Amino acid sequence: MKKKKPYLKFLFFMLTLSFIGPAALLGEKRISNVRYEIWVELDDQNQMLHGKENITWLNNTRDDVQDMWFHLYYNAFKNEQSTTIQESKEEWFGAFGIKIKEGRWGCVDVTSIKLADGTDLKPTMEFITQDKPVHPGDQTVMRVLFPEPVKPGEEAHLQLEFESKIPRSIHRSSYYQNSYFIAQWFPKPGVYEEGKGWNCHEYHLNSEFYADFAEFTVHITVPEDFVVGASGKQIKAVPDMEKKTVTYTFYQDNIHDFAWTADPDFIKVERDFIADEEVSLEEYEEVARMLQLPVEEVKLPDVKMILLIEPEHKSQIDRHFKALRMAIKYYGLWYGPYPYETVTMVDPPFRTRSGGMEYPTLFTAGTGILRSKKVLSPEGVIIHEFGHGYWYGLCANNEFEEAWLDEGINTYSEGKVTAIAYGPGAMPISFQRIPLSWFCKLPEYYNYELERATAIHVVELDPITTISWKFYNRGSYGLNVYARASTCLYTLEGLVGEEMMLRILRTFQMRFRYKHPQTQDFIDVVNEVTGKDLSWFFEELFFSTLNFDYGISSVASKEKKKYVRGVFDVDGRREEITSKSIKKMEKEDKKSDDKKFYVTEVKVRRFGEARVRGDTTMKLKVVFEDGSEEVIDWRGQERWKKFTFEKPAKAEYAQIDPDNIWLVDSNLTNNSLKRKPSRKGIFKVTTQLLFLIQNYLQCAASIT
């Protein structure tokens, strides 16, 4: 640990003032409070990484910090005592979990850790397991003690050396043959939270990551025939003729992780996203109007797009770039301009199991050789993973504790971008790896339809805001944080309107760029931008396991009786109205032009536990046979309510939520009720099923 001398501090202050001006110093903290310089060499013979790492950590809190906690993610693959593998075994009795074959383990050893002044911290090194339930054998979190605390505003300078055995074909980071995808590979400090200490969780099966913004300079040495891609911008490539290696240097500030890949077979293609060619002035004006911002503020910068693709997928280069262009355009227009110069898209090397994963300024897509253009794959994964550059990359929430904040918002955003760029996609069904959409028309759908159809199954299992490793199972984690959260956001969009929703997400993104927002921050932004207290929406749908289901339970119309039987007092005398006299009077009425009136009774019900609150109501629409409509608002608090209408026509149908705002409703079938049933839809479903059964029986008979 090296303390800053006071005069140096003053000199630094004056220099900063002269370069960036006083405004930045008044309210803004430096974005990156960590600086890394890493030298890493890939040993292709033994699948090892030999690394040196200099870390400068700035204590930008008001606490005295006694220790430092590091993530050693590679140790998740060290042995069967790791939290990841333990959790994987608990999941479906290990049936679908991580199975590591012998000789394929991965691990990281910190061989040396010192302060810049030479103080050896290794004797203080210990592994920490604090997440409950405890997995005592886990070695993915390491702690070292400082000889004396790091005071607020001071920096700690550490020098580490490490050796990593790269795991084979396991989970996100691995190698297969001579292809490598290297992620979560270097000892990385957790996030120090003022008053709370280090937030540094173990590597869990169901969670992703959390780190401070940092400045990275990484020197990667690989055999000369390898093609390398990495986070940030390549600034140097120095060949070593003797060793037959090349050292690539990458640099990027204001990111919180660094990943890289190396494969001799990669084809590297570079193209530019030229904003002026991609976005018209009308589009800028339209978005500016929707966001209520000046046009200048929504203008996009140019971006260098880099694609590393496997030769067998060469024919899909244009598909990859088109999807990326769409993503840069719409994420940029809607949520804020992409702030980095480059984005690297990696077609994951075969069998490295590294596809569909996000890292700052770099992401992995994922495709196959046989792909139908009607199925939006790889497009969907490209848009999603690029989108994480915004939701995780820039708004860097704690993915361990609040995964929905990036996965949910990004799944929603991906759906919006995919819909505008491509429309609906066909179901990705293959037979023997051959896409069936080549031969027949498969049903097409928008992302939100699939998300809603899957999300309704997990509503009662866990709240969306559950800590990642505490979900009922992996399915509940996945469906809650991705599909259900997205479905709830579509519902929020329905409730507040599309433009308001854009303003919410734009505000959230721009306000929490380079910060670590939490769920409450999002709720605060929603309330602020809409000018309403919508906290109840999150209480009902995000923090609870309440099922949302409103519906119509009955609709009936009957003729309004003008006359009723019985004894009545008329003009001081008693008169009896009988059935016979009623018939007579009705006959008389028929001669006149008096219209018949009908009384329609509609009963609405709240089948689920969740309810609308605040000034939000459930809309009820009743359509009558003469084409007229009645629309009324129901507060939706009671379990049921009866509404009565008197009209010259019978009801045709009643519908609750006719604008389909409440996508989160777990039963859309009961949202409407016709007075008279129609059998056409049933005929179609039944005949389709009948045909399937007929063929199924014939197939069964073929075995005999």
Next chain:
Amino acid sequence: MKILKTFEKGFQTTNKRLKMVVYLWLINFIFSVLIVTPVYFLIKKDLPRSLISDQILKGTELLWLGDIIYKYQDLLPALVGWFLVPAIFFMLLYIFLYGGIIGRIAAQDEKINLTSFLSDCSKYFFPFLRVFLISLVAYLVVFGGIHSLISALFNLWKKSASTEWPLILSSILEFLVLVLLFSIVRMFFDYVRVRLVVEKSKKAIRATLINLTFIGKRFFRAWFLYLLVGLITAVFGVIYLAVYQPLPKIGVLLIVGFIWQQMYVVSRMWTKILFYSTEYHFFNLHKE
């Protein structure tokens, strides 16, 4: 050329036996209706009065499909059982029907009526049941042994793959091998059944053993003939899809679509009889 002649004869015989196609279609239809009926009443309870039923007409939409799956998820095990058990009964029924099919093909000069058809069905039920049980052993040997061996070879290839290509090719080839192996076993026991009927025998094991020599001597010719009829089945499938896929599923066209589906099912029955007709003529041609 002899094979094509045999095929032609089989074709003519099949067309003279169209009544049997009707029988088979009716049996299949009634059996399927029995299976579908409870499902029909289940969805009839909820859907007809919902606006969702109008959306169903527009095409498959995940919003209503998701609703149905969610609603009936607890019934899934019962539904699987409901579909599985009748399939076993249907298999037994077909073992029964094969006697009638082959018996009536063999009775070339006789007219087909339900009595004669059912009489043949019952006459050969038990021998054919024994053939079926023997065929299960054969399936076990072929798929448990030979196919596993071939699979292991493909796995070796896949294991060392550097790209996805070996995975694609091996899965296609593996499937092809599976289909061809299935066709061989299926064809072999077809001839056992034909032999039993032609020879008016009930000795299933003996017929199976003799058939080894019979097929062994003229395997490729017999197989070619079998695959030829198989190809016709596949062509019917393609024609069905080509017409049905673009057909709008609304209004009266919904009924047209249903009729077209039934025509396809009828075509499957027709090819089933064609299989046996060609095999019968091939057997007669080479009878020793």
